[in-house]
Amino acid sequence: MADLQLSADEEMVERLLDAAARGDLGQVSSVLSRAPSLIDRTGSRGWTALMFGARNGHYDVVKELLDRGCDRFSVNASSQTAYDISKFWGHGHVCRLLGRTDAPGENYFGRETLDRLSARRTDQAWLEARRTAADTVYLLFSKLSPMVSTSCRRQGGQPELRLCRLGHDAVKPLLQKPSTVLVFLGVERTDPPSPSRQADEAPRDPPAWFAVGTEEDADEFLAGGGEEKRLFPRSSHRDLLTLSEDEAGVVAQARSVLAWHSRYSFCSTCGGGTRLEDGGYKRSCLNAECPSLRGVHNTCYPRVDPVVIMLVIHPDGQQCLLGRKKMFPAGMFSCLAGFVEPGETLEEAVRRETQEESGVKVGRVQYVSCQPWPMPSSLMIGCLAIAVTTDIRVDENEIEEARWFSRQQVMDSLLDGAQRVLTVPPRQTIAHQLIKHWIGMNANL
Ligand SMILES: NC(=O)c1ccc[n+]([C@@H]2O[C@H](COP(=O)([O-])OP(=O)(O)OC[C@H]3O[C@@H](n4cnc5c(N)ncnc54)[C@H](O)[C@@H]3O)[C@@H](O)[C@H]2O)c1
Ligand SMILES: [Mg+2]
Ligand SMILES: [Mg+2]
Ligand SMILES: [Mg+2]
Ligand SMILES: [Zn+2]
Incomplete structure (x- = not known):
């Protein structure tokens, strides 16, 4: 039967x-x-x-x-x-x-669903009006964790986290506390106005989004969810990877800016107190004598840390170099990566980090795509790099092991149910996407 x-x-x-x-x-x-x-x-x-x-x-x-x-x-x-x-x-x-x-070149955390309208950041009257508008959306972050709900389940998979969208009334008491940080994220992108709109109808501003950051527990907000379970995920690295692509993009923007505020409360030039400006995109020193108030100073603006991440290809074209850090789950290997240093080109950073971490020398470097990585504010710059030497000597301070893997071994690691000699990082990481990009370059249909 x-x-x-x-x-x-x-x-x-x-x-x-x-x-x-x-x-x-x-x-x-x-x-x-x-x-x-x-x-x-x-x-x-x-x-x-x-x-x-x-x-x-x-x-x-x-x-x-x-x-x-x-x-x-x-x-x-x-x-x-x-x-x-x-x-x-x-x-x-x-x-x-x-x-x-899954658009070409688009990585998780990379989708822009809002128009940032940066020119509006200095328009106090406009910002004030948007703050209290009925359709304005507030995202609440406690200790850099976004408030999410787990009301629905992804088909056959793990629970999907969704951002909780609050209105002005809900966050009003929190906004009155001096330690709360408010960041204007942008307005929703809208379709062009429909031809049926009357000529005398004033165009309406699309809904604005703000991020509200607090270093407090903010647990009182978790009660108001009705049927849905609300929470601030505490293992943010893992949980942030379960958001939808649309919500991941806005979280990347908000979390990186809030992380900068939480770590840069004082002026790094004179140690004085600072004031938030430009819709949360600037901190200006309160000391009138401070040199940071004259000329352009990058200390006043949120930081972005460029990191190169590279899939190094063997000179035979059929193997790639992957490494593992001690902290990785057993069996997982990933692309090598490292922070770009001042006065360095991306190509040189790829060559230097690859040689430091694996002893392998790299020649040609080709950019593929990039990924904002809000832990706290990296920009991962993904490259393919062609090795000119093959002997491996790992930097044991950073890497536990690095190996050449064949195309077949890498393909098996991407397939459900195949026998695996390694696992690769999840699809939300640019490391995964670079590995898939290399496999896809040789379409074997
Ligand atoms: N999305 C992905 O697929 C992916 C994959 C790998 C790494 N990453 C991220 O890339 C980042 C960098 O990779 P890495 O750790 O191999 O870099 P790395 O090889 O340059 O080594 C890290 C060390 O560099 C130093 N450092 C220099 N500049 C720094 C800065 N601006 N911030 C922090 N530390 C700095 C620190 O001592 C740190 O321990 C990590 O934070 C990691 O989270 C993301
Ligand atoms: Mg590294
Ligand atoms: Mg390194
Ligand atoms: Mg480094
Ligand atoms: Zn100062």
Whole structure:
């Protein structure tokens, strides 16, 4: 009986994959209406219905599968997502559909959903009006942790955290405390005005967003959530990686600026007190004699720390260099990385950090993409680097082990259920995306 059931299931999967490959929307919908759990099932070489639809540019089928909640990130035996496949075959319309959460060059923490409107930061009257407007959104951070709720669950996965959006009334008492920090994040991006709008209608400002930061526990806010469970995640590194792509971008912006405020309360030129200006994007010294008040001083502005992160490719093109720090979970290897130093180009920082950490010398360096990393304010600059030597000698202060891994070993690490000699960091890290980029450069369909 069980065997019969299994083969009936398998037959349905075959029918689904075949219909997706042919672009038969009716058949895809009919199979999934009867057996929704088959949506992410795979056929030969790990291909899902989404991948077959994407391979042949079937927009309607891809849309239907996405609407029904399929996993757009799953990879086939060549470690390609449906997006990689549609990009390879030149189906731009399908790429755009799939690219919403996996666009080329876009990394987690990198999405800008707000227009920062930096010119408004000095407009006190405008800021004041936006602060009290009914549609204004406040994000609350306690000790740099955003207040989130866990009301819904991602399909078959871990709980999804969502940012709690508060109104002015809720945060008003907190805003009156002198130690609270308020940062203007921007306004929601809007579509162009519709042609039906009356010419005499005044254009309305889109909703503004602010971040409110406190060093207090702020636990009194956790009670007001009704059905949903509210919390300030304390292991922020891990928990921040479970936000949606849209919310991760705004958290990266807010958390880095708030982290700067929490660590730079005093003027670093004269040690005097400071005052917040420019919607939370500047701290000016209160000492009228301070040199920081004359000319341009980067001490007054939030900091961004550039970090190069590189996937070093073996001269044979078929292996890459990955290292592990002692603090990594067992078996995990990642790209080498390091802070850019003053007066250094990105290429030189890649060469220096690679040689310091692994002893390997690097020649050509190619930029791939970057990622804001708000722990607290790094900008990860992702590169591919071609090695000119292969002997490894690790800097044991920083790296426990570094090894050359073959393309197949790396591909297996990206596949569910494959035998693995290593694990790579999660998809939200640019390290993961660089590794996938290298695998995808040799499309093996
Ligand atoms: N998103 C990702 O995929 C990813 C992957 C790897 C590393 N990272 C991040 O990159 C950052 C840098 O990597 P690393 O630790 O290998 O760098 P690294 O190799 O330069 O070594 C770190 C050391 O550099 C010194 N340092 C120099 N400038 C610093 C600065 N501005 N801030 C802090 N320390 C500074 C400190 O002594 C620190 O211990 C880390 O904070 C890490 O969180 C992110
Ligand atoms: Mg390093
Ligand atoms: Mg280093
Ligand atoms: Mg360094
Ligand atoms: Zn000063």
